[in-house]
Amino acid sequence: MKFLLYILLMISTSQVFAVDSEQEILRLKKGEYYYHYLTGDFPSAMNQLAQWRDTGGAIAGEADVMEAAMLLSLGLHQQAQHIFERIQQTGSDASSQAWFYLAQRWYELGHYESVLFSIGQMSIEGLKDSVIAEAQFMKASAFIELGEHKKAQKQISTMARDGIWTGYARHNYILAMFDGNNSGQSLALLIEDATYYLPQTQEGKDLKDRINLIAGLHYLQGGKNRSADKHLKNISLDGPYTPAALLQYGWGQVEQGRYDQALQPWRDLQTRFNRFDPEVMESMLGVPHVLELIRAHTQALKTYEVTEQRLTAMKSLVESINTGLSEDPWLERWISQQKDQSWGWQANIEKTLPLDDTSAVLKNLLVEDAFVNQMTEYRDLVLLSDYLIEKEESLRLWITLVDKRERESKADQAKPLIEKASRELDIAKDEFKHLEAYLQQSDGDLFALPNKVEESNISLLVNSAKSIERLIKKNKASRNVEQYKQRWARVKGVFLWQMNEDKPQKQWQLKKELVAMNRLIKQADTQLLEVRLAHQWAPSAWVGMKDRIIKMLAKTSKIKQLSLQVRNESKQALVAESKVYLDDLTHRLNDYLSQSRLSIARLYDDALQHYVATGAIEELGE
Amino acid sequence: MRLISILLFSLVSSWVLAQTIADNEQASQVSQKTISIKQSVLELNRNLYQLEEDLLSPATTRAGVYFSLSYGEFFEPYSVNITIDDKQPIQYLYTKRQVDALRQGAVQPLKNLNLGPGVHTIKAIAKGVDNNGKNRELVLEQSVEKHDKPLYIELKIQDNKEIQSAELMISQW
Structure with missing residues (x-):
């Protein structure tokens, strides 16, 4: 009975160990997936997810959520949408972290109901504060986008007052208030709160500028120039919103009749920022316009003339860039400057182009999300086709290698070598056994374990004994054999004594050597077993591999051809769109040129008429 | 007109x-x-x-070495250096993003290896800083055994709250 219990215990223990081991391997695979996901290596994460799925249904829910998030990250929305609809219908037991990642992706795509559903599945326990804050921001913004402002306000009130995510949520709420034509004290307080409680970081500073700019523009449109001034003045002079703030501040001053105060920000704008910025171009005509308003006609005329020259130069530059745009490798220069070599939405892309004439002229096109997305798509295609070319080459090399493996395996001399080694090892084992037996027998043998000197001494003793026997047989009276006998017995006694004294040492030495030999034999045995196994496993390195590689190569080549073709189409689309933008820019420059030329003509005409009128008066006076 | x-x-x-x-x-x-x-x-x-x-690496000789961080309160790794049987050195330098990922429970696949059947010795050194900002090295030497199934080796930096320090541990499956 006891024995049975023992066996049962042993079986259950081994089963528990196997289950534990499977669980641990699953944990490693899951952790590996998260590692790829969190470090932005989405293709590897997808590979891992496929393996992870194969391990069983226990994590299928989480895998579904993560796959949806990743497909969204890679820009594959339709596939993600299918998975998400399935999750909504069947429910899922995925972790809060997984739901958070999914919510992030939906938010980027503007699917706000899905954002609220995903955040609704999260539990804040165990999540980091930054994750919770971002989730709260997404929830508040989703409410705003869906027009549920009260819920949004309630959500914002639960958030940490000075967090950056709270700042973004407030910014979105303020924009919604503007869109809804809300005004009054509460809005002013909201703006004040939003700009006051922000972290003292660059991101916080830029957000503060942005909130001030939207507030300034809103008040300018409503004719509240003093409020607009207050916000526009608060915008820093070294941020991304500085050009727009300088231009609008200038117009605000003009509206209020403070012409001289409008000139300074516009001059600042023209000296510090790109001349192709719409704000800068507008200010180029704004300055002489204000000079005209303050009746500085000569200065206005000179400024119009300088503006006309600048606009002409700009127009010829735009036209020359437009002509050579197809051949100009500006997109390739932009791709080559990227440090991140991954593709998909989450790739860390430097969106600013290397500074040159082309990027300066295209600057305003390059800040449009749609165009940047197209550029990113083109970059993805370049990376994908390069990856496919590389894989195609690598598969060809694998075919060569597998062929070599097959040839070497077939011409393999390993088997006779293994057999030979096995025989040699058997001989060594026999010798070991023989020596072991000899060691055991050595206790009873007086002459056991002799060294070379002792062996020669033994043979000397044997020969001496024979000589004495011969002498005894002859038995001559003149020879006293007894003396020899005694001497021989004495020598033998001393010799035996010495051998007996040395025997334990010799036995110990032999025993030590036998232990070492046994260890070596065991090592050789293990090694031989490993070699046998390796030899047995060796065909798995090539059997059936060539067919798999050839199939994969055909598939890779097909996708590569397609990707190269689409890459080409994508580039053509980008160039076409850039040309349309440059044509528009040329038209705009033409408009500005026409305006400046008309103003020059008008001013000359005014001056001439004035001259004629004053000349006629003088003539009349004379 | x-x-x-x-x-x-x-x-x-x-x-x-x-x-x-x-x-x-x-x-x-x-x-x-x-x-x-x-x-x-x-x-x-x-x-x-x-x-x-x-x-x-066919399944028979496949071995994967993984690296993970439990909490990471007492140790932040900068690099890890591993040798197996004094050969096949694996070296890795960590970026902040990777350390953050490890802190969130991710497990880094350090390397896939080919190991023959039998016992192998792993030596690992993780260099980094402790919670006081001082440079520290965590050292480990242990044997693992490879059978005919894939071998998973996990090197884990585990916080030990009792001694207010971190230790490098190894597990195999």
Whole structure:
């Protein structure tokens, strides 16, 4: 009975160990997936997810959520949408972290109901504060986008007052208030709160500028120039919103009749920022316009003339860039400057182009999300086709290698070598056994374990004994054999004594050597077993591999051809769109040129008429 | 004259509009094709990954070395250096993003190896800083045994709250 219990215990223990081991391997695979996901290596994460799925249904829910998030990250929305609809219908037991990642992706795509559903599945326990804050921001913004402002306000009130995510949520709420034509004290307080409680970081500073700019523009449109001034003045002079703030501040001053105060920000704008910025171009005509308003006609005329020259130069530059745009490798220069070599939405892309004439002229096109997305798509295609070319080459090399493996395996001399080694090892084992037996027998043998000197001494003793026997047989009276006998017995006694004294040492030495030999034999045995196994496993390195590689190569080549073709189409689309933008820019420059030329003509005409009128008066006076 | 101008203007406008629509359609077609290519590449990548794994290390000799961080309160790794049987050195330097990922429970796949059957000795040194900002090294030497199934080796930096320090541990499955 006891024995049975023992066996049962042993079986259950081994089963528990196997289950534990499977669980641990699953944990490693899951952790590996998260590692790829969190470090932005989405293709590897997808590979891992496929393996992870194969391990069983226990994590299928989480895998579904993560796959949806990743497909969204890679820009594959339709596939993600299918998975998400399935999750909504069947429910899922995925972790809060997984739901958070999914919510992030939906938010980027503007699917706000899905954002609220995903955040609704999260539990804040165990999540980091930054994750919770971002989730709260997404929830508040989703409410705003869906027009549920009260819920949004309630959500914002639960958030940490000075967090950056709270700042973004407030910014979105303020924009919604503007869109809804809300005004009054509460809005002013909201703006004040939003700009006051922000972290003292660059991101916080830029957000503060942005909130001030939207507030300034809103008040300018409503004719509240003093409020607009207050916000526009608060915008820093070294941020991304500085050009727009300088231009609008200038117009605000003009509206209020403070012409001289409008000139300074516009001059600042023209000296510090790109001349192709719409704000800068507008200010180029704004300055002489204000000079005209303050009746500085000569200065206005000179400024119009300088503006006309600048606009002409700009127009010829735009036209020359437009002509050579197809051949100009500006997109390739932009791709080559990227440090991140991954593709998909989450790739860390430097969106600013290397500074040159082309990027300066295209600057305003390059800040449009749609165009940047197209550029990113083109970059993805370049990376994908390069990856496919590389894989195609690598598969060809694998075919060569597998062929070599097959040839070497077939011409393999390993088997006779293994057999030979096995025989040699058997001989060594026999010798070991023989020596072991000899060691055991050595206790009873007086002459056991002799060294070379002792062996020669033994043979000397044997020969001496024979000589004495011969002498005894002859038995001559003149020879006293007894003396020899005694001497021989004495020598033998001393010799035996010495051998007996040395025997334990010799036995110990032999025993030590036998232990070492046994260890070596065991090592050789293990090694031989490993070699046998390796030899047995060796065909798995090539059997059936060539067919798999050839199939994969055909598939890779097909996708590569397609990707190269689409890459080409994508580039053509980008160039076409850039040309349309440059044509528009040329038209705009033409408009500005026409305006400046008309103003020059008008001013000359005014001056001439004035001259004629004053000349006629003088003539009349004379 | 004015009528002709209006007609000309409307013709030009309609041509520009048609051109813009055509451009948008072209861009959307390219986007659709790109999505389809991305999907094909993902699928191909999965198959290629499996094939390369099988070619590089058949299941019989496959061994994977993983690295993880439990909490990471008392130790932040800068680099890890591992040798197996005093050969096959594995060295890795960590970025902040990778350390953050490890702190969130991610497990880094350090390397896939080919190991013959039998006992192998692993030596690992993790260099980094402790919670006081001082440089520290965590050292470990241990034996692992490879059978005919894939071997998973996990090196883990575990916080020990009792001694307010971290230790490097190894597990195998």
